[in-house]
Amino acid sequence: MKKFASLVLLFLIGISLFAQDRITGKNFATRSDVMARHGMVCTSQPLATQIGIDILKKGGSAVDAAIAANAALGLMEPTGSGMGGDLFAIVWDAKTKKLYGLNASGRSPKALTLAIFKEKGLKKIPPFGPLPVTVPGCVDGWFSLHERFGKLPMKDILEPTIQYAEEGFPVTEIIGYYFGRSVEYFSKKFPNVTETYMSDGEPPYKGKVFRNPMLASTYREIAQGGRDAFYKGRIAHVIADFIQEQGGYLSYEDLAAHHSQWVEPVSVNYRGYDVWELPPNGQGIAALQMLQVLKGYDIASMGFGSADHIHYFTEAKKLAFEDRAKYYADMDFANVPVKTLISEKYAAERRKLIRPDRAGKYSAGEISQGETVYLTAADDEGNMVSLIQSNYRGMGSGMVPPGLGFMLQDRGQLFNLEEGHANTYEPGKRPFHTIIPAFVTKDGKPYMSFGVMGGDFQPQGHVQILMNIIDFGMGLQEAGDAPRISHDGSTSPTGTPADGTGQISLESGFGYEAIRTLMQRGHRVGFENGIYGGYQAIMYDAKNDVYYGASESRKDGEAIGY
Incomplete structure (x- = not known):
């Protein structure tokens, strides 16, 4: 009991320290958007x-x-x-x-x-x-x-x-x-x-x-x-x-013998915004799967940081990551059903598995057939x-x-060393990849180039940034500064099985009432440090012909424009 009380006290201290006392914007914002x-x-x-x-x-x-x-x-x-590493990119050509x-x-x-x-x-x-x-x-x-x-x-x-x-x-x-x-x-x-x-x-x-x-x-x-x-x-x-x-x-x-490969980005529409990711061997389509599930809920009315916000986000992540473990791999070696995985029809079926009052444990759907750097630039x-x-x-x-x-x-x-998996090791094969760039267009025009580094957190980070901007009305820098949610314990593409319903880790800034409700729904909740990725973003305001820039406050960097 004393340990629990100490945890709550530390958490509340963290909340009070998190406030920035800015005269405008959210209390968790660290600085204004950069504009040029x-x-x-x-x-x-x-x-x-x-x-x-x-x-x-x-x-x-x-x-x-x-x-x-x-x-x-x-x-x-x-x-x-x-x-000595690998690279992925999405380019908007004017x-x-x-x-x-x-x-x-x-x-x-x-x-x-x-x-x-x-x-x-x-x-x-x-x-x-x-x-x-x-x-x-x-x-x-x-x-x-x-x-x-x-x-x-x-x-x-x-x-x-x-x-x-x-x-x-x-x-x-x-x-x-x-x-x-x-x-x-x-x-x-x-x-x-x-x-x-x-x-x-x-x-x-x-x-x-x-x-x-x-x-x-x-x-x-x-x-x-x-x-x-x-x-x-x-x-x-x-x-x-x-x-x-x-x-x-x-x-x-x-x-x-090495060569890069030009690929067609794939997308889903989330409340009027087309969100683009690259197809596997990366995990970008996990973010698209999550968005397809989440758009079936009125996220905005739940309010940022509420138990429902965190619960439905986490359940959507768990569903997508089970599919990730089963299907994502080098598409030169595996028949990855990308079109089905990111479809609205498939998301609607998967959404039915989510209970509003209970943390779930899921399996992959049946379909016929983590450190990094992220950067963005605009000219x-x-x-x-x-x-x-x-x-x-x-x-x-x-x-x-x-x-x-x-x-x-x-x-x-x-790679997975068990035979019979999409991501099983083979000579000359590209491994499952965690690093993913993202892009957003609206009405066929560029809207936002962004990414969130950080291993398994990356699809979760992409979705949270988009929810923050689209559902909760945050600015570009605020969307990155907002306290983050990370879930781990899902089945891994390397063969590690799911750890029950996993654990939600939360940054300082979430209210205890939401945390208590999550625990009552069967979620394990913890507080980890340094696992919440690194965000960079550029947004284009077509009306005023202005770029907005944002950079990760948890890292050393910055956005600069001219």
Whole structure:
């Protein structure tokens, strides 16, 4: 009883501390929307945002700015990104007035088979080391985007980051926190980590000037030699040789054969707004499934933070995630019933399973047949790009090829090692992916480019941002600042079964009466720290021809316009 009373007291203290006492807007808002007419860039690191703006001012496109900002984040926030990882993007092209989707995720090694995992006695792919390493798709993603939508030479796009890598920059607070945790761990287990990320025998910390001349050299090499310098040149040989020396299977041939894929984004209409995501191997359509279920309820009348708001959101998430575990996978290997999964008819059937008074446990429907960085940019011509990029699990696999200045991703951990699943491991297959960019159009015109990084939280974050704006009438920054809901414990695409009805985790700012009602309905409620993702968004006000920008208050970054 004392523990419960202490929990309530701490929670109420958290609520009082959360208030901002602003003269306008919601009490939880941290700052106003950023507004500008000519261009906007939003990232999780201020210097990266400024680099993107500088590129726009030099005549670069929104895609040029996004590539430049992403390259900068690979240097400045390697705890969530880097050229050793994968990339996804949705681009609004003002000339053709159309959305384009890019899947720049890499594939598993051709020489690594399911039988090898069984021989090693593994039931899950380990999170670190050489075995979860898949082909890094980021660099090819940059060049694919640039070839289609770029304006400035790639050397001009990468040069600002090269200078920062050589001269150094002060590490920001949140990134410094994750740097300390990750680098200290990896440096004790894997080679080349200390040489790449440490100086004076310690990890980078808040305010310390960090340099990475090896990364600067690698950037120069690809700026001059193009994507082939990474996938078919010296860099590819260094990566492959190192992974195989460490006992892995990624080969030069795997890298040389890599290619990104242009895909058609898919959408659902949520109360007059068309919400766009990319089809699997990512989890974007989980957000669309949730929205289809939720639009059957009058969310606005429930009120933000009410027990009903949290309850129906959570139940919609649980339904979508069971389907996610069963059906989502690389569509070159699995017949994913995307059209059915995001249809109104299917949502109506699934909605019938939800009880208004009780937390439910669900199975996938029967159909015939998690750290990251997110950024967004918009330019003076009306082009907008929604881009997300990650190494998975923060910095990645721990595998740092010698002399290159970056860590390789561990996305392969998200394969299932049980036979017969859509996401079962196969050579040359793309794993299930958590990172998802999003876009919203209204009446066929661009409305919002946005994303919320953070593993399994991402579809949940997308839906909450849209509910906050569309149902609860919040502004762009308010929608990101509002306290968040995260549910975990659903069945995983890697084969982990559901943990009963799971647990709802809530940030400070939700009232105790709502929490008490949720517990009475059978929900487990907890209070976790640091699991609620990172949001960036740009909204276009067509009436006034103005961009609005918002950035995640839980991260180090900012939105800048001009």
